[in-house]
Amino acid sequence: MHxxxxxxxxxxxxxxxxxxxxxxxxxxxxxxxxLLSGVxxxxxxxxxxxxxxxxxxxxxxxxxxxxxxxxxxxDCQAERQLPGVQSFRCPVCGRLTGExxxxxxxxxxxxxxxxxxxxxx
Amino acid sequence: MSTRILxxxxxxxxxxxxxxxxxxxxxxxxxxxxxxxxxxxxTGKTAMLERTLAxxxxxxxxxxxxxxDLETDNDARRLAASGAPVRQIxxxxxxxxxxxxxxxxxxxxxxxxxxxxxxxxxxxxxxPASYDLGEELRLVLLSVTEGEDxxxxxxxxxxxxxxxxxxxxxxxxACEFDLETARTNIQAVRPGLPVIPLSARTGEGFLGCCPxxxxxxxxxxxxxxxxxxxxxxxxxxxxxxxxFDRRNVIDRGSDGxxxxxxxxxxxxxxxxxxxxxxxxPVMGETPG
Numbered sequence: 001m002h003x004x005x006x007x008x009x010x011x012x013x014x015x016x017x018x019x020x021x022x023x024x025x026x027x028x029x030x031x032x033x034x035l036l037s038g039v040x041x042x043x044x045x046x047x048x049x050x051x052x053x054x055x056x057x058x059x060x061x062x063x064x065x066x067x068x069x070x071x072x073x074x075d076c077q078a079e080r081q082l083p084g085v086q087s088f089r090c091p092v093c094g095r096l097t098g099e100x101x102x103x104x105x106x107x108x109x110x111x112x113x114x115x116x117x118x119x120x121x
Numbered sequence: 122m123s124t125r126i127l128x129x130x131x132x133x134x135x136x137x138x139x140x141x142x143x144x145x146x147x148x149x150x151x152x153x154x155x156x157x158x159x160x161x162x163x164t165g166k167t168a169m170l171e172r173t174l175a176x177x178x179x180x181x182x183x184x185x186x187x188x189x190d191l192e193t194d195n196d197a198r199r200l201a202a203s204g205a206p207v208r209q210i211x212x213x214x215x216x217x218x219x220x221x222x223x224x225x226x227x228x229x230x231x232x233x234x235x236x237x238x239x240x241x242x243x244x245x246x247x248x249p250a251s252y253d254l255g256e257e258l259r260l261v262l263l264s265v266t267e268g269e270d271x272x273x274x275x276x277x278x279x280x281x282x283x284x285x286x287x288x289x290x291x292x293x294x295a296c297e298f299d300l301e302t303a304r305t306n307i308q309a310v311r312p313g314l315p316v317i318p319l320s321a322r323t324g325e326g327f328l329g330c331c332p333x334x335x336x337x338x339x340x341x342x343x344x345x346x347x348x349x350x351x352x353x354x355x356x357x358x359x360x361x362x363x364x365f366d367r368r369n370v371i372d373r374g375s376d377g378x379x380x381x382x383x384x385x386x387x388x389x390x391x392x393x394x395x396x397x398x399x400x401x402p403v404m405g406e407t408p409g
Contacts, residue, residue, distance in 0.1 A: 002215075002216055002217055002247070005215070005217075005248075006133060006134070006251070009133050009135070009136060009137070010133045012136065013131055013135050013136070017127065017129055017131065018127070021127050023127075024122065027124060036276075036280055036281075037251065037277075038248070038250040038251045038277040038278070038281075039251065085276040085280070085310065086273050086276055086309060087309045087310070088309060088310060096308060096312040098311055098312040098313050104281075106132065106134060106251065107130055107132055107133060108129050108131045108132075108133055109128070109129060109130060110127060110128045110129055110130075111126070111127040111129060112125070112126050112127075113125060113127055114122050114123070115122070115124075115125065116122060117122065
């Protein structure tokens with residue numbers, strides 16, 4: 001269970017980006033988590049509130065896009081989505097392939113921020 | 122007040138990854154090869170390192186180790202018996218090592234004078250997968266007492282590794298452990314991953330201890346890979362036939378100018394009497 005560490009990193013990265021953009025408040029944070037990232041969405045949600053308390057992100061909504069594993073099958077010459085992470089076999093032709101195209105992401109995708117209409121007087 | 126969407130696409134572990142990149146550059150400049158050992162608690166990371174360090178020190182090779190645990194310096198004391206410089210990292214509750222902890226424990230190490238640095242991670246098959254420590258090679262260990270299906274239960278960490286080591290092979294029969302089933306499961310979650318069976322107790326699998334003519338398949342060996350090489354490299358030498366997959370190393374942010382696993386070669390060659398090949402032919406093999 002290292003999602004609190006991940007949530008603290010997320011709060012730091014998102015907080016810096018929001019401050020740089022002049023945000024007064026962050027309304028929502030969208031992250032992309034690959035199935036192979038080793039991060040559990042539920043545990044991250046659980047830690048998020050704690051990690052963002054007292055920051056620009058306090059009270060913000062956490063949106064999580066969970067990304068399936070996508071591999072490239074050299075036999076089919078095509079990208080294939082896998083049903084899980086336990087078998088790196090092309091679901092069409094059955095070939096084992098480790099050519100990962102998606103699944104390790106642990107990304108801050110976007111922020112919904114509230115900014116002053118003009119620079120404060 | 123107005124609201125707007127700020128598109129970012131930034132890595133959440135930006136800070137750790139940045140520190141890891143800096144460490145990797147520092148290690149490469151100093152010419153020290155770094156391996157990160159990950160496994161469950163009790164798999165035998167320390168036992169494997171004890172044997173490896175002792176043999177390398179006996180041969181006069183400058184090697185060192187960092188070892189992570191929540192508490193105690195028991196492992197550091199065991200490893201220090203080899204005579205190699207060893208530092209304990211106590212994480213006091215944290216379940217994995219981070220790049221920052223590595224950086225903080227390098228002070229006083231003469232990196233330029235070292236050939237290899239082993240990092241023994243905190244025993245945990247989940248969290249260490251997410252944290253790049255600036256290593257060149259990540260080894261995942263699985264012991265025969267854990268069962269052949271461990272890779273299926275913890276696929277992420279096996280997928281993040283560059284080689285898998287099966288430890289405690291001397292207990293395989295007693296545990297009714299089937300190596301072929303374990304290999305199949307490892308290949309299912311990470312096709313092409315080299316698998317190396319070992320016993321730190323008997324020395325089985327440490328290269329020089331293999332009986333003559335024994336299969337050397339899957340032993341990674343002298344390998345210099347350029348950026349244009351195929352992702353899976355197959356090697357055939359008088360000593361061994363090996364496969365190595367460099368995909369993850371590139372994923373973890375190497376500078377794209379190729380990599381060398383020469384240090385790993387020294388590691389697997391522990392125990393070989395007499396001269397060994399300095400270089401071997403490398404054949405790039407495009408999968409399929």
